[in-house]
Amino acid sequence: MTVQSTTPGAAAKELARREHTTSQRIQHLLHQHPALSPAIILLLTVVCFTLVNSRFSNPAALSLLVQQTAVVAALAVGQTLIILTAGIDLSVGAITILSTMVMATLAAENGWPAGLALAAGVVLGLAAGALNGLLVTRVGLPPFIVTLGTLSIFTAIALLYSGGQSIQNNRLPDLLNWTGEGFSLGRFRITTGVLIVIALYAAVGFALSQTAWGRHVYAVGDDPEAARLSGVRSRRVLFSVYAVAGLIYGIAGWALIGRAGAASPNAIVDANLDSITAVVIGGTSLFGGRGGLLGTLLGALIVQAFTVGLSLAGVDAQYRLLAVGLLVIVAVSVDQWIRKVRS
16 A cells, blocks of 8 residues: 655645636636626625715615716716727717707707707717717827827817806706606616616617627727728728717716706816726726626726715725726736736
8 A cells, every 4th residue: 555645846836736727717707707807896895885884885875876977987888989999088078078068058048949959969979079080090190199189179169169157957958957857766766867878888788799890899909900801891990989989978968967967168077087997997908809888887886986985984085086096007907917818
């Protein structure tokens, strides 16, 4: 009878091998399901902040959290489309504000019918996004430079057009204020704006997952040259992404009026950073070709949950910003690690 012995060196190697195998499995799992990591983070966030302050998870607080998330979540839909193609949009907030001020001014100052004013604002968002797309696809400028420039241009136009003045909701027709109305389910209140954002996620999510256009968006983001060689009209797809994003920003402008109770040229000043943060934390790769809208929605909720939770915990605003910044760095680091997955 023989006794098999294991040397300390062999045991250490076996332990390292098992840890490496476990790491690879996690890596593959997160690569296949980009929304998994933000879902885990959101769950832990809710549990931790509820333990710190039980008011965090009561229905009234959660409904307010969802309402506060709605506008950024809507903007993050368009931002996700652009980041999926390895681009970025810094003009997201400026386009939204411009659309908001145009629809509000036309209705309140110029006497346009509410439906026509709303349509004009949404179409303007579409046109602004299309302009970004033309500069990227036809002129060949980098998305960062294009949207950095149009950020200033659209902001200036909005301020000049509105005279820097806000328009309160009591001067606006019911249709423009409609996104701020809602109904209650017990102590949980849902606004029309939230329902519109959910519809946006459903429609764009369906387009990304079930249509040829969606597959082409992922292909262009993953490798534009390979997509072109396989017959995908890369420039046309890229242009359509920016145009659709602009359309979404225009709709988000309508939701913003209902949420803010006014049309203001100084609203959502951090929209570009907030939308990018939601997309990155939601698991969409900044290098394109990987991610999805479910993760983006979770990312937007995580950012708002951190803000509300830390506020209820009595943490200063500076430290709340610090926490969100750390979240972004961790999210990008995880994305880099996931991208190294081996098939």
